[in-house]
Amino acid sequence: xxxxxxxxGRLTKDPDLRYTPxxxxxxxxxxxxxxxxxxxxGEREADFINCVVWRRQAENVANYLKKGSxxxxxxxxxxxxxxxxxxxxxxxxxxVADNVQFLxxxxxASQDRGNFGESPFGEGQRNQGxxxxxxxNQGYTRTDEDPFSNDGQPIDISDDDLPF
Amino acid sequence: xxxxxxxxGRLTKDPDLRYTPxxxxxxxxxxxxxxxxxxxxGEREADFINCVVWRRQAENVANYLKKGSxxxxxxxxxxxxxxxxxxxxxxxxxxVADNVQFLxxxxxASQDRGNFGESPFGEGQRNQGxxxxxxxNQGYTRTDEDPFSNDGQPIDISDDDLPF
Amino acid sequence: xxxxxxxxGRLTKDPDLRYTPxxxxxxxxxxxxxxxxxxxxGEREADFINCVVWRRQAENVANYLKKGSxxxxxxxxxxxxxxxxxxxxxxxxxxVADNVQFLxxxxxASQDRGNFGESPFGEGQRNQGxxxxxxxNQGYTRTDEDPFSNDGQPIDISDDDLPF
Amino acid sequence: xxxxxxxxGRLTKDPDLRYTPxxxxxxxxxxxxxxxxxxxxGEREADFINCVVWRRQAENVANYLKKGSxxxxxxxxxxxxxxxxxxxxxxxxxxVADNVQFLxxxxxASQDRGNFGESPFGEGQRNQGxxxxxxxNQGYTRTDEDPFSNDGQPIDISDDDLPF
DNA sequence: TTTT
DNA sequence: TTTT
Numbered sequence: 032x033x034x035x036x037x038x039x040g041r042l043t044k045d046p047d048l049r050y051t052p053x054x055x056x057x058x059x060x061x062x063x064x065x066x067x068x069x070x071x072x073g074e075r076e077a078d079f080i081n082c083v084v085w086r087r088q089a090e091n092v093a094n095y096l097k098k099g100s101x102x103x104x105x106x107x108x109x110x111x112x113x114x115x116x117x118x119x120x121x122x123x124x125x126x127v128a129d130n131v132q133f134l135x136x137x138x139x140a141s142q143d144r145g146n147f148g149e150s151p152f153g154e155g156q157r158n159q160g161x162x163x164x165x166x167x168n169q170g171y172t173r174t175d176e177d178p179f180s181n182d183g184q185p186i187d188i189s190d191d192d193l194p195f
Numbered sequence: 196x197x198x199x200x201x202x203x204g205r206l207t208k209d210p211d212l213r214y215t216p217x218x219x220x221x222x223x224x225x226x227x228x229x230x231x232x233x234x235x236x237g238e239r240e241a242d243f244i245n246c247v248v249w250r251r252q253a254e255n256v257a258n259y260l261k262k263g264s265x266x267x268x269x270x271x272x273x274x275x276x277x278x279x280x281x282x283x284x285x286x287x288x289x290x291v292a293d294n295v296q297f298l299x300x301x302x303x304a305s306q307d308r309g310n311f312g313e314s315p316f317g318e319g320q321r322n323q324g325x326x327x328x329x330x331x332n333q334g335y336t337r338t339d340e341d342p343f344s345n346d347g348q349p350i351d352i353s354d355d356d357l358p359f
Numbered sequence: 360x361x362x363x364x365x366x367x368g369r370l371t372k373d374p375d376l377r378y379t380p381x382x383x384x385x386x387x388x389x390x391x392x393x394x395x396x397x398x399x400x401g402e403r404e405a406d407f408i409n410c411v412v413w414r415r416q417a418e419n420v421a422n423y424l425k426k427g428s429x430x431x432x433x434x435x436x437x438x439x440x441x442x443x444x445x446x447x448x449x450x451x452x453x454x455v456a457d458n459v460q461f462l463x464x465x466x467x468a469s470q471d472r473g474n475f476g477e478s479p480f481g482e483g484q485r486n487q488g489x490x491x492x493x494x495x496n497q498g499y500t501r502t503d504e505d506p507f508s509n510d511g512q513p514i515d516i517s518d519d520d521l522p523f
Numbered sequence: 524x525x526x527x528x529x530x531x532g533r534l535t536k537d538p539d540l541r542y543t544p545x546x547x548x549x550x551x552x553x554x555x556x557x558x559x560x561x562x563x564x565g566e567r568e569a570d571f572i573n574c575v576v577w578r579r580q581a582e583n584v585a586n587y588l589k590k591g592s593x594x595x596x597x598x599x600x601x602x603x604x605x606x607x608x609x610x611x612x613x614x615x616x617x618x619v620a621d622n623v624q625f626l627x628x629x630x631x632a633s634q635d636r637g638n639f640g641e642s643p644f645g646e647g648q649r650n651q652g653x654x655x656x657x658x659x660n661q662g663y664t665r666t667d668e669d670p671f672s673n674d675g676q677p678i679d680i681s682d683d684d685l686p687f
Numbered sequence: 688t689t690t691t
Numbered sequence: 692t693t694t695t
Contacts, residue, residue: 033203033431033460034228034242035365036272037529039196039595039624064198064272067622078198078274080288101626103361103531103595108200108228108272108290110242124244124288126272130559132361132531134593134626197595197624201365201527203431203460231458265462267367267431267525294395296367296525298429298462300691361531362556362570364600367524369690391690392526392600406526406602407689408616427690436528436556436600436618438570448692452572452616454600519563533694555694571693591694612688 034107036126038080039134040064042100048093058089060096062104081125082106091151092131103132198271200290202244203298204228206264212257222253224260226268245289246270256295267296362435364454366408367462368392370428376421381518386417388424390432409453410434419479420459431460526599528618530572531626532556534592540585545682550581552588554596573617574598583643584623595624 040062047059063077070076082104084092096102106128115121133151204226211223227241234240246268248256260266270292279285368390375387391405398404410432412420424430434456443449461479532554539551555569562568574596576584588594598620607613625643 032229032231032462033201033267033365033367033433033458034230034244035201035363035433037197037199037361037363037597038272039198039361039531039626065196066198067196067624078272080198080272080274103197105361105363105529108202108242108244110244119283130361132559134360134531196626197529197531197597197622199527199529199597201433201525203367203462203525231460269365269525269527294525296395298367298524360557360559361529361595362558363527363529365525365527366600367526371689389689393524393691394526395524405690406600408600408602429691431525436530436570436572438572447611450692535693553693557695569694593695614688 036104036106036108038062038064038082038104038126040077040080040102042096042098042102043079045097046092048089056086056089056093058084058092060084060092062102080104081123082128082131083109083125084128084131088128088131088151095133095137095151096131101134103134104128105130105132200268200270200272202226202228202246202268202290204241204244204266206260206262206266207243209261210256212253220250220253220257222248222256224248224256226266244268245287246292246295247273247289248292248295252292252295259297259301260295265298267298268292269294269296364432364434364436366390366392366410366432366454368405368408368430370424370426370430371407373425374420376417379518379520383518384414384417384421385520386412386420388412388420390430409451410456410459411437411453412456412459416456416459416479423461423465423479424459429462431462432456433458433460528596528598528600530554530556530574530596530618532569532572532594534588534590534594535571537589538584540581543682543684547682548578548581548585549684550576550584552576552584554594573615574620574623575601575617576620576623580620580623580643587625587629587643588623593626595626596620597622597624 043061043063045060049057049059051057060082062080062082064080065075065077068075084104084106092102104126106126108124109127110122110124112120112122207225207227209224213221213223215221224246226244226246228244229239229241232239248270256266268290270290272288273291274286274288276284276286371389371391373388377385377387379385388410390408390410392408393403393405396403412432412434420430432454434454436452437455438450438452440448440450459479535553535555537552541549541551543549552574554572554574556572557567557569560567576596576598584594596618598618600616601619602614602616604612604614623643
């Protein structure tokens with residue numbers, strides 16, 4: 032009915048890019064979102080939100096964001112469940128991103144990364160990155176055979192999970 | 196940093212009202228949020244989002260919403276984890292509501308419920324509900340001794356979990 | 360960069376449906392959104408937010424919502440300006456809706472309205488409305504020649520204003 | 524009822540700090556929010572959203588943000604109106620910020636600014652700024668007598684406009 | 688110019 | 692009246 036999420040935070044690890052059997056790119060990453068308030072002990076805690084992004088933005092995310100990058104996500108909350116290795120039902124809540132916004136200058140976000148397709152950065156930042164030629168998707172293994180195999184993620188992700 | 200969620204959906208069950216050891220009210224409920232799009236099979240699926248609300252709004256929610264009620268939630272995403280009975284870490288993502296909006300006329304939402312405190316409905320709907328006197332919190336057991344004991348919820352919820 | 364608005368409120372008037380010269384439908388309406396807090400005098404005020412919706416949802420809005428209807432809007436804030444009749448620049452801020460949610464049962468929202476295209480209501484409410492046959496767009500004049508001519512709205516709205 | 528806005532953009536000018544007759548700080552600023560899509564001519568346009576923030580955050584904004592700073596705003600849409608110098612009613616839509624997030628390292632955002640109160644930046648960035656001593660509110664004139672006098676802003680802003 |  |  033209505034379902035909207037907006038987050039700004041930092042990636043806890045490099046994003047994880049996979050492909051569905053049909054070759055559709057999906058990237059998973061976790062955003063650490065620092066709370067604006069402190070707890071009883073005066074510490075500023077964080078929430079760790081799992082995010083998914085599909086298609087072209089998945090590849091942009093994989094190519095321009097890494098552990099520590101500051102990013103914004105605009106999307107919707109999605110729930111799903113699967114049975115883990117000992118047959119226990121696990122419930123997952125994650126954010127399916129409609130849009131991922133890169134909030135740091137290119138240099139900060141992707142020093143030593145290859146280049147991929149169109150830059151998601153604005154006019155001002157384009158053309159000032161280093162160019163490694165067009166080794167597209169450099170450093171990422173295509174895992175069509177085995178998408179989402181690690182990290183307790185469901186093994187049976189398929190093209191049916193495409194949001195639209 | 197930034198963390199905002201807005202949902203509109205229907206309660207999957209009556210809300211669950213508890214109290215912390217210090218007597219602070221907390222209500223838990225799940226919103227079924229129908230997707231605006233259909234899946235490959237043409238079905239309209241739903242996401243089931245766990246929500247928490249504290250203090251006075253917790254009591255309003257418990258008194259005016261029930262299974263099937265249409266409600267809006269404005270809040271933030273929060274993650275936490277606990278170890279289940281067989282020592283397995285369980286990760287929970289839920290929405291901590293800053294504001295819960297009742298989106299149905301009072302009659303539809305709370306036919307046979309007792310009355311509690313100030314009405315969260317607008318001017319136009321106040322004073323037209325039935326009045327059961329002031330049997331506050333009628334039908335809810337105070338569970339100070341054992342908050343959040345059921346449903347696989349962590350047993351050690353305390354006043355430290357208050358959002359502010 | 361990031362721009363997200365979510366509103367729930369009531370239409371202050373019947374929506375206003377127009378068509379661009381190319382025949383693209385646009386609906387304008389104002390949502391009265393009651394504040395959740397009261398002012399110094401203890402009154403609950405409202406904000407009046409202008410909204411725009413394009414294409415198929417424009418026609419759904421025109422056919423299913425009317426003055427007083429409860430609706431949710433998920434969209435983005437947009438600014439534009441135009442010069443009024445005495446050459447004064449007027450600045451407009453409005454919400455371009457990606458999605459409009461009807462939050463009342465069909466009967467409440469459109470008693471005496473004709474029917475148009477696919478119902479935007481869920482399964483449960485479909486097929487229970489009166490049926491006027493298929494007099495599409497009944498009661499609305501096509502105004503291709505003169506879109507947005509009244510109400511101090513800019514007269515030069517064109518297909519360029521399409522959000523995507 | 525429900526009214527939520529989240530924006531990320533850049534300040535078009537230095538923020539404008541004023542005080543109500545009672546001494547409550549208010550800051551006004553405009554965020555340029557670049558659209559994520561391009562128009563028919565292939566240009567990326569922007570929306571210019573007026574924002575207001577009250578109290579302590581008003582002073583933080585004035586001290587840490589300036590023209591060009593990247594910032595996030597989480598708030599609600601508010602409308603008001605006033606009569607301009609030639610008696611014409613002007614309608615204003617603006618965002619009242621509950622929270623303003625500084626999205627750039629301190630150095631980028633406030634090179635040559637004085638210091639004020641508690642730093643709104645996280646642990647990592649604290650203590651690495653230059654220190655000008657405690658010339659609080661340096662460079663800003665207190666304008667209790669005449670808040671909001673310029674820029675076509677209503678002259679009669681008062682403590683009644685406090686959001687809570 | 689505003690809704691319940 | 693607009694930012695990078």
